[in-house]
Amino acid sequence: MLLLLLGIILLHLAALVLLFVSTIISVWSTSETGTSDLWTNCSIVNGGYHCNPASTGEWIQAVQALMILSIIFSCLSLFLFFCQLFTLQKGGRFFLTGTFQILASLFVMSGAIIYTVTSQYWVLETYTFGYSYILAWVAFPLALISGLIYVILRKRE
Amino acid sequence: MLTFLALASVVLLGIVPEQSQAIVIYTGWERHALLGSDIRLSCSFFSWRWTSEDVTFSWTYRPDGSRDSISIFHYTGGVAYVDNKGPFRDRLEFVGNPGRRDGSILLKNLEFTDNGTFTCDAKNPPDIVGRPSSVRLLVFEKVPIQAGVITGAIIGVVLGLLVLIVVIYYLMRFLVARRVFSLSVSKHGKKKKEGSQQRQLWTPPPLTCYPLP
Numbered sequence: 001m002l003l004l005l006l007g008i009i010l011l012h013l014a015a016l017v018l019l020f021v022s023t024i025i026s027v028w029s030t031s032e033t034g035t036s037d038l039w040t041n042c043s044i045v046n047g048g049y050h051c052n053p054a055s056t057g058e059w060i061q062a063v064q065a066l067m068i069l070s071i072i073f074s075c076l077s078l079f080l081f082f083c084q085l086f087t088l089q090k091g092g093r094f095f096l097t098g099t100f101q102i103l104a105s106l107f108v109m110s111g112a113i114i115y116t117v118t119s120q121y122w123v124l125e126t127y128t129f130g131y132s133y134i135l136a137w138v139a140f141p142l143a144l145i146s147g148l149i150y151v152i153l154r155k156r157e
Numbered sequence: 158m159l160t161f162l163a164l165a166s167v168v169l170l171g172i173v174p175e176q177s178q179a180i181v182i183y184t185g186w187e188r189h190a191l192l193g194s195d196i197r198l199s200c201s202f203f204s205w206r207w208t209s210e211d212v213t214f215s216w217t218y219r220p221d222g223s224r225d226s227i228s229i230f231h232y233t234g235g236v237a238y239v240d241n242k243g244p245f246r247d248r249l250e251f252v253g254n255p256g257r258r259d260g261s262i263l264l265k266n267l268e269f270t271d272n273g274t275f276t277c278d279a280k281n282p283p284d285i286v287g288r289p290s291s292v293r294l295l296v297f298e299k300v301p302i303q304a305g306v307i308t309g310a311i312i313g314v315v316l317g318l319l320v321l322i323v324v325i326y327y328l329m330r331f332l333v334a335r336r337v338f339s340l341s342v343s344k345h346g347k348k349k350k351e352g353s354q355q356r357q358l359w360t361p362p363p364l365t366c367y368p369l370p
C-alpha cells in the first residue's frame with residue numbers, strides 16, 4: 001500500500017517537474033546559432049550570447065498561459081491529493097485530484113498543439129523543435145496517466 | 158499681516174536666482190501611431206514671465222538613424238510657417254494656441270519614413286534660456302499587443318472560473334443544508350420561530366475536501 005502511494009506520488013512529481021522545466025527553460029525552438037521561445041530568444045551573434053524578449057504575438061502568449069495554467073493545476077492537484085488522503089472516507093475515490101491532474105494534462109496538450117501549428121509564423125526556417133517542446137509532449141501522457149490513476153484509485157486503510 | 162505677506166512675497170520673488178527663470182518646455186516622451194493616421198504632437202512651456210507677443214515656437218525633425226535635423230515648423234511674430242519643401246510638405250498643420258503657450262502641430266497621413274525624433278523649442282522673450290524637448294514618433298502597421306496581456310487574461314479567466322465554481326458549490330451546499338435544517342426545526346417545535354435565537358443555534362457546515370458526486 002505504501003509502495004503504491006509512493007509510486008503514485010513519484011509519477012505526479014515527475015510530471016510536475018517536467019512541466020516546470022518545459023515552461024521555465026526557453027528552448028522550444030533551437031538552431032545552431034540560437035534558441036527561441038517561450039520567453040526569450042537568444043542567439044550567438046559574432047559578439048557573444050545575446051538575448052531578446054520573445055515575440056509578442058497572440059499565439060505565443062496563449063501557449064505561455066496554457067503552460068502556466070497546467071503547472072498551477074498540477075500543483076493544486078498534488079495539494080488536493082494530500083488533503084483528500086487524510087479526509088476521504090474508506091473506499092472513496094480521489095475524483096477531485098484526478099480531475100485537476102487531467103485538466104493539467106489537457107492544458108499541456110493544447111499548449112503543445114498550438115505551438116506546433118502556429119510556430120511557423122514567427123520562427124525562422126532553420127529552427128527545429130527544442131528539448132523544452134519535447135518535454136512538454138512527454139509531460140502530457142504522464143499527467144494524463146497520473147490523473148486516470150487517481151480517478152480509478154480507491155482509498156484503503 | 159497682509160502688508161507683511163506682500164512684502165515677503167516681493168522680497169522672495171526678487172531673491173529668486175536667475176537660473177530658475179529658465180523656460181521649461183514640455184512635449185511627450187514617445188508617441189505610437191498607425192500607418193496612414195494623423196497624430197498631434199503637443200508642445201507647451203512654462204515661464205515665469207507673461208506670454209510675450211514675440212513668443213516663438215519651432216519644431217525640428219531628425220529621422221531614425223540620421224544625425225542631421227531638419228527644421229519643419231516655425232512660429233514667430235504671430236505667423237506660423239509650415240514646411241513647404243521638406244518631408245512634411247502639405248502634411249503639416251499648426252493646431253496650437255500661442256496665446257495659451259501651446260505650440261502643437263498635426264502630422265497627417267503618417268508614413269514609415271516619419272519614424273524619428275521631433276524636437277520643440279519655444280522662446281518667450283526675455284525668457285529665452287531653456288532646453289528644447291524631444292518626442293519620439295513610432296509608426297506601426299498595426300498596433301502590437303503588449304507582452305503578457307493575453308497571457309494574463311487567459312490565466313485570470315480560467316482561475317476566475319475555478320474560484321466561481323468552488324464558491325457556487327459551497328453556496329449550494331450551504332443553502333441546501335440551511336433549508337434541510339429549517340424544515341426539521343419547523344417540524345419539531347412551533348414555539349421556536351425564525352429569529353435571532355435560531356441564528357445563534359445554527360453553526361456553519363464543516364469545510365472538508367469531499368469528492369464531487
